[in-house]
Amino acid sequence: MSPLLGCVADDYTGGTDVAAAYRRSGLRTVLLFGAPPPGTTVPDCDAVIVALKTRSIPPREAVAASRTVQDWLAGQGVRQLYFKYCSTFDSTDQGNIGPVADALAEAGGAGLTVVCPASPEHGRTVYQGHLFVGDRPLAESPMRHHPLTPMTDSDLVRVLGRQTPHRVGLVPLHTVERGPVAVRSALEELAAGGVRHAVTDAVTDSHLDTIARAAAHLPVITGAAGLARATGALAGLDGSAGLPELPPGPSVVLAGSCSAATLEQVAHARAHMPAHYLQAHDGAPAEALDWLKTHLAREDRVMIYSSAPPERRSPGAAPFLEQTLAAVAARAAELGARRIVVAGGETSGAVVNALGVTGAVVGAEADRGVPWLLTTGHPPLALLLKSGNFGRPDLLVRATETP
Numbered sequence: 241m242s243p244l245l246g247c248v249a250d251d252y253t254g255g256t257d258v259a260a261a262y263r264r265s266g267l268r269t270v271l272l273f274g275a276p277p278p279g280t281t282v283p284d285c286d287a288v289i290v291a292l293k294t295r296s297i298p299p300r301e302a303v304a305a306s307r308t309v310q311d312w313l314a315g316q317g318v319r320q321l322y323f324k325y326c327s328t329f330d331s332t333d334q335g336n337i338g339p340v341a342d343a344l345a346e347a348g349g350a351g352l353t354v355v356c357p358a359s360p361e362h363g364r365t366v367y368q369g370h371l372f373v374g375d376r377p378l379a380e381s382p383m384r385h386h387p388l389t390p391m392t393d394s395d396l397v398r399v400l401g402r403q404t405p406h407r408v409g410l411v412p413l414h415t416v417e418r419g420p421v422a423v424r425s426a427l428e429e430l431a432a433g434g435v436r437h438a439v440t441d442a443v444t445d446s447h448l449d450t451i452a453r454a455a456a457h458l459p460v461i462t463g464a465a466g467l468a469r470a471t472g473a474l475a476g477l478d479g480s481a482g483l484p485e486l487p488p489g490p491s492v493v494l495a496g497s498c499s500a501a502t503l504e505q506v507a508h509a510r511a512h513m514p515a516h517y518l519q520a521h522d523g524a525p526a527e528a529l530d531w532l533k534t535h536l537a538r539e540d541r542v543m544i545y546s547s548a549p550p551e552r553r554s555p556g557a558a559p560f561l562e563q564t565l566a567a568v569a570a571r572a573a574e575l576g577a578r579r580i581v582v583a584g585g586e587t588s589g590a591v592v593n594a595l596g597v598t599g600a601v602v603g604a605e606a607d608r609g610v611p612w613l614l615t616t617g618h619p620p621l622a623l624l625l626k627s628g629n630f631g632r633p634d635l636l637v638r639a640t641e642t643p
């Protein structure tokens with residue numbers, strides 16, 4: 241049977257976030273990393289997500305990679321494509337949300353697409369087109385200090401307007417509150433007025449359910465995990481298939497995220513396991529690999545992290561730190577680690593690629609939006625890819641506890 245739903249995500253932890261949302265909606269879900277080579281077949285499932293690493297690459301490359309996945313998913317029989325970006329709308333004035341959404345909408349024959357990063361379960365809401373993180377507007381949240389995509393404007397109509405030549409409109413909350421029929425006519429009116437992107441307000445999950453119903457006929461819709469859950473729920477499945485069992489074995493935590501939640505989790509984990517702080521200098525990779533070998537030989541969980549508050553970060557060091565943590569992950573697997581816990585989307589992308597992981601079956605959630613993944617390679621690894629801002633303070637400790 242063809243999967244019912246298909247999603248292209250702009251980073252790996254974003255892919256896991258949608259995977260958790262679909263799974264919670266009762267869909268048997270497969271997550272693939274990177275564009276699947278032609279001829280790839282997907283195990284029987286209800287939803288397939290292809291996670292790319294396109295959030296911070298040049299827009300043309302992001303568009304090309306996303307379009308390839310769109311064609312591949314269409315070939316799998318997927319009827320509606322979901323473009324997943326971050327619930328904090330991580331992007332710059334060059335994109336990549338606008339250019340990718342434009343290309344997908346055009347190729348999918350969508351005159352108009354919905355733009356809704358609201359994910360109330362993660363504290364992200366949209367009101368009058370303004371994105372809130374908890375009780376703060378996006379531009380006053382810690383996202384204003386993000387090392388790669390600092391977000392300094394909370395008005396999504398304006399932010400997206402700088403990334404696309406097309407018109408951007410708004411479906412306000414009072415329309416959403418009137419239900420799916422009202423939202424659908426608002427979308428039709430916007431489309432008739434030449435709008436390509438309809439930023440849609442949503443403060444609760446039930447608003448997202450309304451939007452999913454109203455947009456069910458559109459070939460391409462966009463958002464974060466909140467709207468993905470709502471589209472998954474429309475399928476009305478019960479997800480009765482069993483969850484994969486995780487392999488036992490030593491655990492390694494690799495933290496490259498500098499987000500507020502990760503900093504707290506790393507501080508908590510340092511009290512529970514040996515930890516090595518990775519800094520940006522020439523000898524750092526060799527030091528980290530030596531440290532790993534020594535400590536993994538005698539402990540069943542260890543952590544290596546570069547996570548740091550703004551004043552302790554090394555400007556321009558992001559690629560070096562990502563690649564070092566990726567090399568550490570590959571070595572950890574060779575040394576027998578069977579659980580790898582990664583904090584940060586970009587960091588997860590580098591780690592998954594270094595491990596050569598191409599796909600995984602989605603398991604139970606360790607925390608909201610953070611599901612365990614059982615890789616399809618041999619030997620199977622349990623992977624936990626944590627978005628920077630997700631998870632309770634003790635997540636890294638719980639995830640590495642011996643079962």
Ligand SMILES: Nc1ncnc2c1ncn2[C@@H]1O[C@H](COP(=O)(O)OP(=O)(O)OP(=O)(O)O)[C@@H](O)[C@H]1O
Pocket residue numbers: 251253254386387388496497498499502546547548552553554555556557558559561562583584585586587588626627628629
């Ligand atoms: N000490 C540091 N100095 C400078 N850059 C750092 C430092 N530590 C990590 N980084 C870089 O910061 C970036 C953090 O991005 P990453 O996507 O991994 O985390 P995040 O943005 O918190 O997570 P998410 O995208 O899931 O919200 C990475 O490129 C990482 O290499």
Ligand SMILES: O=C(O)[C@@H](O)C(=O)CO
Pocket residue numbers: 251253254255257258325326327328359362464465585627628
């Ligand atoms: O939507 C989110 O906040 C996350 O899934 C994410 O994309 C972080 O990289």
